[in-house]
Amino acid sequence: MIKAVIFDMDGVIVDTEHYYMDVMRKYLDEVEADYTEELLISFVGSSDPIITRQLDEILQPKLSGKEFVKRVVEDSKKNPVPYKELKMPGLYETLTHFKSRGYKIGLASSSPRKNIETVLHDLEITTFFDTTSSGHEYQESKPNPEIYLDTLKKLDVQPEECLVIEDSELGIAAAKAAGIYVAAIRDQHYGMQQDHADIIIEGLPDSIDVISNLERSN
Structure with missing residues (x-):
């Protein structure tokens, strides 16, 4: 589950x-x-x-x-980054769906803590997250799984009880090394290797169906 x-x-x-x-x-x-x-x-x-x-x-x-x-x-x-203009389509709807159904929500980013806080504040989504983790707080960065293993611990869940939404090759590798099912948002720009993800999705709202399918298969 x-x-x-x-x-x-x-x-x-x-x-x-x-x-x-x-x-x-x-x-x-x-x-x-x-x-x-x-x-x-x-x-x-x-x-x-x-x-x-x-x-x-x-x-x-x-x-x-x-x-x-x-x-x-x-x-x-x-020249501050215009985060509001760069918000991914379907972000609010996806977060609202997961939160309203009682899923714990975490964030695991290689970015500095200050960047994470700025993004969440500017997009007004801080309250959706139960915990956030910055790669700067760990000895090893992605693809090392440390950031994901620690985020699992903070959320008090097992790897098989979690879905990770990633996009980069390093991030996918880190989550897979932590034993977590990974949905990767399809890369449209850089030809990134995403083959090791469990599933490729076109956008954030597709992750809702991914969880529904995982629940049915279990």
């Missing part, structure tokens, strides 16, 4: 990945960095420390990855 749903954030709750990609491309071009689209795609679902190390390889000795990320962060303070 499914008792809980855990959401990833970027690419699941908000379509920020496309936005961040454009921002990253703009700044890399400004410093005349030699990069590939494949490198940018590898950032999707990854954590800041890993991205920083990858940036070191293409920016040094001109600039460190840490300095580059700091520059991007400073600019984002002047």
Whole structure:
């Protein structure tokens, strides 16, 4: 029996990945960095420390990855991400459906805690979530399952009692390694590998049917 749903954030709750990609491309071009689209795609679902190390390889000795990320962060303070405009279709309806039927709801994101709080606040969805987890609070990032295992513990459910909604290859791998059934929102932009998800869905509302089918099969 499914008792809980855990959401990833970027690419699941908000379509920020496309936005961040454009921002990253703009700044890399400004410093005349030699990069590939494949490198940018590898950032999707990854954590800041890993991205920083990858940036070191293409920016040094001109600039460190840490300095580059700091520059991007400073600019984002002047130009806040328009999260409301990037809200995924069907988000409110999906959250309302799960909440009204008594499912526990969690969030497990590689993003910093501050980003998570800002997104939930701006979209006015904080109260839907029973717990939230930031990848910055763990020793290992996705694809390590630590963030999902800890979120299961916070929700007091077993892996087989949970559905995860993800999109990135790293996130899918992390949830599967934690033993959880994964529904991946189909990637429309980057050619991400989603083959290891249990099911591919077209959008958030489809996750409602996924749980219904899982309940019937049990």
